[in-house]
Amino acid sequence: MNAKVLRELVAAQKSGCDVVLATRLGDGAQELIEAGRGSDGLGVDEGVLADVLRVGESRTVETGDGPVFLRPYIRAPRLIVVGAVHIAQALVPMAALAGFRVTVLDPREGFATVDRFPEAVLVKEWPDRAMAGLALDGRTAVVALTHDPKIDDPALIAALQSDAFYVGALGSRKTQGARRERLGEGGFSAEVLDRIHGPIGLPIGARTPEEIAVAVLAEVIGALRR
Amino acid sequence: MDPSNSRHTNADPVLAQAAEWLDEGRRIALATVTRTWGSAPRRAGSHMVIAANGDFAGSVSGGCIEGAVIQTALEVIESGEPRTLEFGVTNEMAWEVGLACGGRVHLFVEPVV
Numbered sequence: 005m006n007a008k009v010l011r012e013l014v015a016a017q018k019s020g021c022d023v024v025l026a027t028r029l030g031d032g033a034q035e036l037i038e039a040g041r042g043s044d045g046l047g048v049d050e051g052v053l054a055d056v057l058r059v060g061e062s063r064t065v066e067t068g069d070g071p072v073f074l075r076p077y078i079r080a081p082r083l084i085v086v087g088a089v090h091i092a093q094a095l096v097p098m099a100a101l102a103g104f105r106v107t108v109l110d111p112r113e114g115f116a117t118v119d120r121f122p123e124a125v126l127v128k129e130w131p132d133r134a135m136a137g138l139a140l141d142g143r144t145a146v147v148a149l150t151h152d153p154k155i156d157d158p159a160l161i162a163a164l165q166s167d168a169f170y171v172g173a174l175g176s177r178k179t180q181g182a183r184r185e186r187l188g189e190g191g192f193s194a195e196v197l198d199r200i201h202g203p204i205g206l207p208i209g210a211r212t213p214e215e216i217a218v219a220v221l222a223e224v225i226g227a228l229r230r
Numbered sequence: 231m232d233p234s235n236s237r238h239t240n241a242d243p244v245l246a247q248a249a250e251w252l253d254e255g256r257r258i259a260l261a262t263v264t265r266t267w268g269s270a271p272r273r274a275g276s277h278m279v280i281a282a283n284g285d286f287a288g289s290v291s292g293g294c295i296e297g298a299v300i301q302t303a304l305e306v307i308e309s310g311e312p313r314t315l316e317f318g319v320t321n322e323m324a325w326e327v328g329l330a331c332g333g334r335v336h337l338f339v340e341p342v343v
Contacts, residue, residue, distance in 0.1 A: 005260055005342045007252050014249045017242060029264065032312035032340050062275035064264060073264045073338060075275045077242065 005034060012036055013077065022078045024053055030070040039078075046072050058142065080105050081143045081169075081228055085124070086131055086159040087150035088115035091174070094217035095147070096124050102221060104145075109134055111155065131155060135162035145170035145224045147204065151179070157186065164196055170227040172201035172220060201227075244288035248279040248342060257282040259303035261339045263290050267318070270333030279342075282307050290337060291317070302339050312340040 009025070013036060016023045022039040026046045035046050039057050042050045047067045053074070056063055062075045083099045085092045088110035099106050100123035109127040110116040111134075116126045127134045135158070140146065146163035147170075148156035156173060163171040164187075173183065180202040187197055205219030206226070251258050263276040271292040278288040278296065280303035290299055295317045306313055318334025 005340050007342055010245065010249055010252065010260075010342055014242075014245050017245070027262075027338060027340075029314055029338055032338075062264070062273070073262070075262065 005032070009034055009036055017077055020079050022057055022076070024056055025075045025077065027073045027075070028067075028070060029064070029073055048072055048074065060143075079143070081145065082107065083224065084109060084135075084138060084140070084144060084146045084159075084163075086110070086146065086148040086156060087152075087174075088112075088117075088120060088126075089149050091149050091213045091216050091220070093120060094214040095149075095220055096121050098217055098221050099224075100124070102225065104224075107138065109138075109159065110150070130158070131162065132158035135159055140166035140168050142167040142169055143228075144168045145227065146172070147220060147224070148173040149204075151175060153183070153186065157183070160187065160200065161190065161192075164192060164199060170201065170224050171199050172204040172223065174204050174216075175202055177203060242277065244277040244279050247287040248277075251279065251281055251285075252342060257307050258342050259306045259339055260342055261290055261299050261303055261315075261337050263335055264314075264338050265336040266333060267335075268333035270335045272335075280304070280307075291335060295335070299337060299339065306339050306341050310341050310343065312338065314338055 013025060024037045026035045026037060026043060026048050028046055035043060037043055037053060048065060052065055056074045056076045057078060060076055060078050064071050064073050080103050083104040084107045085096060086109050088108050092108060096106050096108060106124040107127060108116050108121045108124040109131055111128060111130045116128050140163060146159060146168050148159050150156050151174060160173060184197050201223060205216060206222045208219050210216040210219040248258055248260060259280050261278045263272050263274050265274055272290055276290055278286055278290045278299060280286045280300050284300060286300055289296060302313060302315055315337040
């Protein structure tokens with residue numbers, strides 16, 4: 005590896021830029037390829053590059069000049085927690101520990117504070133405005149935890165209109181049913197509404213906020229890795 | 231509310247270490263897991279950086295093959311030529327250095343110059 009390539013790789017990661025390092029295993033020839041760009045020298049198929057970046061897993065591909073190892077360096081998956089509530093206080097540090105970039109969104113005064121969420125990016129705005137600025141993508145999960153339709157509903161609407169890999173909402177089956185009806189009237193099909201995980205979290209019989217956080221995080225990780 | 235907040239964009243610590251050692255003028259090699267089978271503990275893409283004096287950071291297994299990888303890395307630093315390595319229970323090297331977990335791994339070891 006050329007020292008210049010190593011330094012570019014470290015700089016790309018620091019600036020949050022997604023790249024693939026392609027290495028021809030026969031002779032060590034290398035190319036650092038930015039997301040959205042094609043391969044210049046090593047002749048790697050663009051579709052393969054896009055796939056490696058999307059999945060985030062390394063892979064060796066055959067080319068006319070022998071096998072080429074593709075190693076993606078991508079930003080960590082992101083978890084957007086809507087509602088800076090008690091469950092969020094358990095979920096946010098757990099998710100950060102598991103490697104997620106965590107954003108906490110809550111417009112209410114005193115909820116989304118640095119003291120309560122030192123690991124997270126905090127957004128103190130209403131979700132109907134704020135979600136548009138968060139650029140939800142296929143490596144983003146959204147969990148709505150407020151129980152308040154005024155906050156949860158607009159966040160869920162934005163999540164359902166995005167490629168978010170996971171959308172979940174706290175609430176009993178009855179609450180979920182009422183929510184489904186409201187969002188359905190807003191024009192979402194049953195198929196789209198099925199994307200909402202609710203009741204949220206793996207069914208492990210969680211009772212405390214901390215246990216519910218474990219169930220939610222496990223379900224999010226399951227959706228990410230599946 | 232910048233979602234690309236800097237606290238969320240850290241470089242791989244092994245690569246950061248490699249860059250730091252380079253800046254200090256040390257001679258180094260980078261070992262990367264390129265493929266795994268079975269229950270190998272470190273995923274493809276895992277890195278280990280090795281300096282000419284034997285210092286290393288990162289891991290490419292649960293600790294079973296690091297010694298052999300360091301040996302190869304020192305040779306690679308001297309020769310300047312990259313090498314591929316294979317470890318696993320089906321490999322004849324398994325009698326000396328193998329994966330107790332029963333997995334197999336392929337590695338690429340390259341000088342950084």
